[in-house]
Amino acid sequence: MRLSRFFLPILKENPREAEIVSHRLMLRAGMIRQQSAGIFSLLPLGLKVLGKVNTIIREEQNRAGAVEILMPTIQSADLWRESGRYDDYGKEMLRIKDRHERDMLYGPTNEEMVTDIFRSYVRSYKDLPLNLYHIQWKFRDEVRPRFGVMRGREFLMKDAYSFDLDYEGARAAYNRMFVAYLRTFERMGMKAIPMRADTGPIGGDLSHEFIILAETGESEVFCHADFMSMSAPGADVDFTNDAEIAGIVDQWTTPYAATDEMHDEAAWDALPESARMNARGIEVGHIFHFGTKYSEPMGAKVTGPDGKEHPVSMGSYGIGPTRVVAAIIEASHDENGIIWPDAVAPFNLSVINMKPGNEACDAASEKLYGELTAAGLDVLYDDTDRSAGQKFATHDLIGIPVQLIAGPRGVAAGEVEVKNRRTGEREMMTIDAAIARFG
Numbered sequence: 001m002r003l004s005r006f007f008l009p010i011l012k013e014n015p016r017e018a019e020i021v022s023h024r025l026m027l028r029a030g031m032i033r034q035q036s037a038g039i040f041s042l043l044p045l046g047l048k049v050l051g052k053v054n055t056i057i058r059e060e061q062n063r064a065g066a067v068e069i070l071m072p073t074i075q076s077a078d079l080w081r082e083s084g085r086y087d088d089y090g091k092e093m094l095r096i097k098d099r100h101e102r103d104m105l106y107g108p109t110n111e112e113m114v115t116d117i118f119r120s121y122v123r124s125y126k127d128l129p130l131n132l133y134h135i136q137w138k139f140r141d142e143v144r145p146r147f148g149v150m151r152g153r154e155f156l157m158k159d160a161y162s163f164d165l166d167y168e169g170a171r172a173a174y175n176r177m178f179v180a181y182l183r184t185f186e187r188m189g190m191k192a193i194p195m196r197a198d199t200g201p202i203g204g205d206l207s208h209e210f211i212i213l214a215e216t217g218e219s220e221v222f223c224h225a226d227f228m229s230m231s232a233p234g235a236d237v238d239f240t241n242d243a244e245i246a247g248i249v250d251q252w253t254t255p256y257a258a259t260d261e262m263h264d265e266a267a268w269d270a271l272p273e274s275a276r277m278n279a280r281g282i283e284v285g286h287i288f289h290f291g292t293k294y295s296e297p298m299g300a301k302v303t304g305p306d307g308k309e310h311p312v313s314m315g316s317y318g319i320g321p322t323r324v325v326a327a328i329i330e331a332s333h334d335e336n337g338i339i340w341p342d343a344v345a346p347f348n349l350s351v352i353n354m355k356p357g358n359e360a361c362d363a364a365s366e367k368l369y370g371e372l373t374a375a376g377l378d379v380l381y382d383d384t385d386r387s388a389g390q391k392f393a394t395h396d397l398i399g400i401p402v403q404l405i406a407g408p409r410g411v412a413a414g415e416v417e418v419k420n421r422r423t424g425e426r427e428m429m430t431i432d433a434a435i436a437r438f439g
């Protein structure tokens with residue numbers, strides 16, 4: 001992409017309405033535009049990052065055996081009357097009437113709709129396990145939308161729903177999503193810690209929130225320092241092996257970790273002082289087993305091996321990709337701007353032509369841009385005639401991991417400067433060496 005042809009509306013001033021760094025940087029880097037309270041347009045840079053986040057989520061959902069569908073945003077109130085939630089949900093639900101005066105709503109979540117799909121087609125335990133997910137916009141009329149896309153009213157969610165014959169099956173399905181989430185967040189370059197979360201009237205211990213530690217997080221969390229040195233299983237993890245997956249879940253649920261609602265003072269006090277991490281956290285994902293809460297009232301049943309009908313045992317598994325983008329920035333930035341982890345960076349590298357119009361600079365930059373693009377990299381080519389200072393500030397602000405800087409002096413010697421955004425390290429290398437290194 002040539003920067004001169006791109007749409008990157010950088011803001012020079014710090015937007016006054018932005019209280020936290022990710023919101024400020026997303027506005028300044030031209031990633032989002034607020035359209036009304038808690039409702040945003042994604043501009044090209046923001047959309048590119050969101051796309052990378054969604055791709056990682058999809059790959060890991062698919063690897064764990066979930067199957068993608070796409071349900072609509074607008075739902076009929078009748079489905080929610082079947083589960084009893086139409087009246088319970090309260091003001092967070094945006095209720096709409098169509099021209100025939102029928103009650104509709106903009107979905108805040110999809111348990112009812114996916115249960116309806118399931119009951120319409122699946123009859124036998126032989127078709128289980130089944131996990132259906134989609135990545136779709138949700139609307140929740142939050143009391144206090146704030147912090148940009150961190151707490152929006154219209155926001156993107158990946159929500160998966162598992163269906164099993166019994167609790168044992170549901171537990172295995174829960175474990176698969178648990179491990180998929182470990183891999184998902186680690187691939188995005190983040191440390192997300194699974195913490196015991198409230199199960200409400202459902203009870204049991206199958207509810208975990210995946211939390212990123214950050215000062216601006218809205219929840220207080222308590223966890224063991226051991227999490228900092230643990231890493232997610234590799235891509236060769238076998239999701240068809242229930243025992244292997246359960247073993248990983250055991251390992252990740254052994255050190256203490258709880259949100260404030262679930263906090264256990266006695267267990268906490270028993271930990272050595274040096275192991276106690278009491279911090280603020282951002283909920284980026286949440287997995288939850290709720291058994292027959294929807295299948296029972298909505299009649300989602302399968303025939304079991306005993307020939308009898310059983311309401312299916314279910315769980316739901318959410319990630320907020322738009323919130324994730326902001327959370328990554330909270331965890332990875334400096335005073336000059338965003339520092340994208342490689343896996344979610346909107347571009348793999350920038351080629352910065354310091355003197356467009358100068359024949360040697362143009363030739364070197366075009367060569368880098370052309371060959372690195374041909375090698376499959378997503379390259380942002382700064383061919384604008386802005387000042388050196390403006391260019392450096394822009395590329396630092398938008399956080400591209402590597403900058404290749406083609407200036408007249410270096411190019412005359414056949415070299416470009418390579419700058420690593422995260423470490424700030426700079427080195428000179430020949431143009432061919434740069435192509436060989438990154439291409």
Ligand code: ATP
Binds near residue numbers: 151155286
């Ligand atoms: P919160 O506690 O922050 O209000 P929640 O517990 O209500 O979130 P869930 O119903 O568990 O959210 O939804 C699954 C995921 O969707 C959350 O873990 C989060 O990543 C995302 N999410 C929820 N609400 C919002 C929102 N208002 N804006 C952006 N993302 C959200």
Ligand code: MG
């Ligand atoms: Mg909420």
Ligand code: MG
Binds near residue numbers: 283
């Ligand atoms: Mg929550």
Ligand code: MG
Binds near residue numbers: 209283285286
């Ligand atoms: Mg939650």
